Amino acid sequence: MTIFDRITEVQEFLGKNREHAQSPEEKELFLLAIDALWFVWRNGQSYEFESYRKDVESKAPPRVIASFNTRDEAEAWLSAQPEPPDLACVLIADEYHVVLSSRDRSRRSLAPDSGLEYYIEEMTKNGLPPAVATFNTREEADAWFNGQSDPLAQTVIQIGGEHHLAVYYRNINRRAIFPFSIVERLHARRKRREQEGAGE
Known part of the structure; x- marks a missing residue:
């Protein structure tokens, strides 16, 4: 079964359970999960999501999205991102750091992470x-x-x-x-x- 089949199957499962939700809040939570899967699909991230799932199943350490030898390299990379990731981890000289960025993308920084x-x-x-x-x-x-x-x-x-x-x-x-x-x-x-x- 492909990742696309699995996503479709989960969306159908969530949709059926949403119909039986006990409250508007529960219905909204089901809709949020369905929309998250659509976001993955429609943004072309299905294979990346599949890779992420493999990491989760293997009980791998916290995932990182990039690795740098120096902080200057990491800062240059972060400055060049038109849409910087938020709360994703990167390695700088084999030390975990988390990327922090504001909603309007005007502020971005790298902070040490203890994950x-x-x-x-x-x-x-x-x-x-x-x-x-x-x-x-x-x-x-x-x-x-x-x-x-x-x-x-x-x-x-x-x-x-x-x-x-x-x-x-x-x-x-x-x-x-x-x-x-x-x-x-x-x-x-x-x-x-x-x-x-x-x-x-």
């Missing part, structure tokens, strides 16, 4: 997952990862005794490796907030 930190924290809440490959150096890990013709969306590996997450962003054909230790930044921010709250 991956929360993602890894959730992965490790019951202990460290097993690593599928072990390397002594980052160079060895990079060579292994780059040598894969069709990598998984994510793979837990170990480099020099530390767990890392090797992530393949299929939508932009980008590979990145993140140390699990980035979760410590999240813990440090929480601790600061607790200390600030206790000091009031």
Whole structure:
């Protein structure tokens, strides 16, 4: 079944259930979902939506729409966008950032994002997952990862005794490796907030 068939099937399902909605608010919610699918279809984003669904099903880390080596490159890209995305994530030097833009598109910025930190924290809440490959150096890990013709969306590996997450962003054909230790930044921010709250 193609993505177009699936979208049509879901729209029909939503339409039937909208008829039996108990309140005007529920009917509006069904209509919103139907319109969202029409938006995907009519804006030529059905294949992109299909790719997004594959990421969701593979339980991949938060999706990014672009990757840059430097903040200057990212700022130049954002300035050149006639219709900048809002609340989408990008990588800058393998750090997550979220794109923020005003409705009139006059203001746009890039802010650090903690989505991956929360993602890894959730992965490790019951202990460290097993690593599928072990390397002594980052160079060895990079060579292994780059040598894969069709990598998984994510793979837990170990480099020099530390767990890392090797992530393949299929939508932009980008590979990145993140140390699990980035979760410590999240813990440090929480601790600061607790200390600030206790000091009031």
